[in-house]
Amino acid sequence: NYSFIFEKKKSMPQHREIENKTYNERLFSPGIRGFFHNARFTWLEQAFKKLGLSKGSVIEIGFNDGRSLKHIPFKPEKYTGYDANWEGGFDEAIENYSSYPQYSFIESNDPSSFNPGDEIFDFSLAMETLEHLPIRFLDDYLKKLAAATRRFGFYSVPNEKGVVFFLKYFSKYFLKTQRHVYSAREVLFASLGNLKKVHRLDTAHKGFDYNLLIKQLSMHFDIVEIKGIPFGFLPPSLNFTVGIIVKKK
Numbered sequence: 001n002y003s004f005i006f007e008k009k010k011s012m013p014q015h016r017e018i019e020n021k022t023y024n025e026r027l028f029s030p031g032i033r034g035f036f037h038n039a040r041f042t043w044l045e046q047a048f049k050k051l052g053l054s055k056g057s058v059i060e061i062g063f064n065d066g067r068s069l070k071h072i073p074f075k076p077e078k079y080t081g082y083d084a085n086w087e088g089g090f091d092e093a094i095e096n097y098s099s100y101p102q103y104s105f106i107e108s109n110d111p112s113s114f115n116p117g118d119e120i121f122d123f124s125l126a127m128e129t130l131e132h133l134p135i136r137f138l139d140d141y142l143k144k145l146a147a148a149t150r151r152f153g154f155y156s157v158p159n160e161k162g163v164v165f166f167l168k169y170f171s172k173y174f175l176k177t178q179r180h181v182y183s184a185r186e187v188l189f190a191s192l193g194n195l196k197k198v199h200r201l202d203t204a205h206k207g208f209d210y211n212l213l214i215k216q217l218s219m220h221f222d223i224v225e226i227k228g229i230p231f232g233f234l235p236p237s238l239n240f241t242v243g244i245i246v247k248k249k
Contacts, residue, residue, distance in 0.1 A: 036240050039230030040127055040156040043243045045071040047154055047225075051245075056122030059115065059148050061141070062129025063105065065089030066096055075100075080119070082108040111140040115148050124153040128241075131157050131208040135200065139216065146220035146248070153221060153246040156229060160208045162237050166191040180206040193237075210242045221246035 054074050063069075063081035066089075079100075083090055085107050097103045108114045124145050133141050145153060159165070169187060172178035180201060182190070189197035190207075200207030214226060224247050228239030236242045 036230060040241050040243065041067060041071040043156065043227065043229045043232075043241075044068060044125070044127065044154055045073055047243065047245055048073050051152065053123070053152070056151065058123045058125060059119070059121040059145075060125040060127075061108075061114065061145070062126055062132070063089075063093055066093035066103075066105070068125055068127055069097065069103075077102060078121070079103045080115070080121070081105045082114050084109050110134075111137050111144055114141065114144055119148065120150050121148055122151045124149040126153075126155045128156055128158065130155055130213060131160075131205055132203050135202050142216055142220050149221075149246075149248055151248060152224070153244075155217070155244045155246070157210050157213060157242050157244070158205055158208065159210060159236065159240055159242055160205050161190055161195050161210075162193045163191070164238065164240055168240070180204060182206070210236070210244075214244060217244065217246055220249070222249055223247075 056074075056076065057078040058072065058076040058080075060068060060079070060081040061083075063083050064087055066081065069076075069079065079102065081093065081104070083093075083105070090105065090107060093105050097105075106113075126145070130138070130141075160168075166187075169178065169182065169190070182198070186198045189195070195207055195209045195212075198207040214223065217223065224245040225243075226236055227243045227245075228234050228236040229241035229243045231239055
């Protein structure tokens, strides 16, 4: 599998590399936006250390360029990542980790191609990915994640409601970086935390409710911790990102 995937990388169009550079510059460049997006990886590293985890295998959904591997405080004995390859990081991940034969990077766009061999790993990761999974497939993905996780899962998702949504929406509106169209009514209800009144946009942030996701996760895992990112001393509702640690039931 690994050699096949590596060969696939060589034939990928060069625009993918440019696309991923834009993605990384957009999200992880120095500055306030980079601070908020890098915070989830700081949380991931701290979460592993807090639980005293120093070895194990890892499965990840939505790896992009493999950035999370830099923040796991040990080299996984086996790592398998699945990604839809939306932002062009797929080939970069393979290139960066070509000297690690125990690492595999696989393109996947639906639950049937996610962990088709039903392998089991110590830990599962999903960094700002679960909110992008097609709604009709979400529960299937969660079932497969639970079946693939022997010990803990580490998932981060955005907060898209309440005062945080209000701040995010209007900052993006004035900076002309707002990607999704909200009606005035939807802006009001999202700011009040009532996402039932906001049209959920499939595979996007609009209308995503992290509390609803936590309820879905609790059907498959025991919830260990829900923490606000980057300001852990504040409740999740007052943070831009929510970190969720789960444990195998």
